[in-house]
Amino acid sequence: NAGVTQTPKFQVLKTGQSMTLQCAQDMNHNSMYWYRQDPGMGLRLIYYSASEGTTDKGEVPNGYNVSRLNKREFSLRLESAAPSQTSVYFCASSEVGGLAKNIQYFGAGTRLSVL
Amino acid sequence: DAKTTQPPSMDCAEGRAANLPCNHSTISGNEYVYWYRQIHSQGPQYIIHGLKNNETNEMASLIITEDRKSSTLILPHATLRDTAVYYCIVRGTGANNLFFGTGTRLTVIP
Numbered sequence: 001n002a003g004v005t006q007t008p009k010f011q012v013l014k015t016g017q018s019m020t021l022q023c024a025q026d027m028n029h030n031s032m033y034w035y036r037q038d039p040g041m042g043l044r045l046i047y048y049s050a051s052e053g054t055t056d057k058g059e060v061p062n063g064y065n066v067s068r069l070n071k072r073e074f075s076l077r078l079e080s081a082a083p084s085q086t087s088v089y090f091c092a093s094s095e096v097g098g099l100a101k102n103i104q105y106f107g108a109g110t111r112l113s114v115l
Numbered sequence: 116d117a118k119t120t121q122p123p124s125m126d127c128a129e130g131r132a133a134n135l136p137c138n139h140s141t142i143s144g145n146e147y148v149y150w151y152r153q154i155h156s157q158g159p160q161y162i163i164h165g166l167k168n169n170e171t172n173e174m175a176s177l178i179i180t181e182d183r184k185s186s187t188l189i190l191p192h193a194t195l196r197d198t199a200v201y202y203c204i205v206r207g208t209g210a211n212n213l214f215f216g217t218g219t220r221l222t223v224i225p
Contacts, residue, residue: 042215090158106158
């Protein structure tokens with residue numbers, strides 16, 4: 001039982017390049033999330049998917065797109081990477097969003113540098 | 116969601132209890148208090164949550180004051196592996212995300 005798996009673990013991009021961060025969970029959770037964490041700061045929500053087929057913007061969505069491919073997978077795409085997107089990206093999942101016991105389980109993160 | 120205030124850092128001797136405080140004076144009636152921790156840039160890990168009663172699980176205890184304006188996370192016997200950043204989060208039902216502040220960096224000293 002792997003939990004939440006993110007790929008890749010590390011990535012270096014040049015400004016303007018595109019890439020997709022992959023996330024998969026094997027806990028049959030309905031809700032999935034993408035956060036970013038900048039040095040010395042807490043996590044900030046980029047996008048979330050409350051259930052399969054739905055996605056919504058979080059606190060910092062600009063420059064990103066997401067796809068909820070199926071119940072297991074939620075990808076984050078950078079269409080034209082910028083140095084300001086250098087960060088650590090975390091994917092998380094929870095059984096059902098919006099409930100009291102909305103415990104989120106996190107992946108190990110993707111460390112992205114944009115030069 | 117209500118904002119929280121935590122001390123930026125704390126030290127604790129190995130084997131002693133670690134008491135991490137959190138102020139959430141603007142908490143509303145339907146908002147829960149959650150605690151997560153993040154060990155050395157790994158993904159955050161859920162610890163415990165509660166509404167108004169004290170809670171205990173295998174990892175920690177959560178003490179919430181009667182007026183719910185503050186809470187304390189207690190790690191009863193801190194080990195070196197408990198060195199981490201601890202986040203206190205207040206969240207209501209219907210909210211989908213967790214608002215992470217900067218947390219408390221707990222260092223367990225041998």
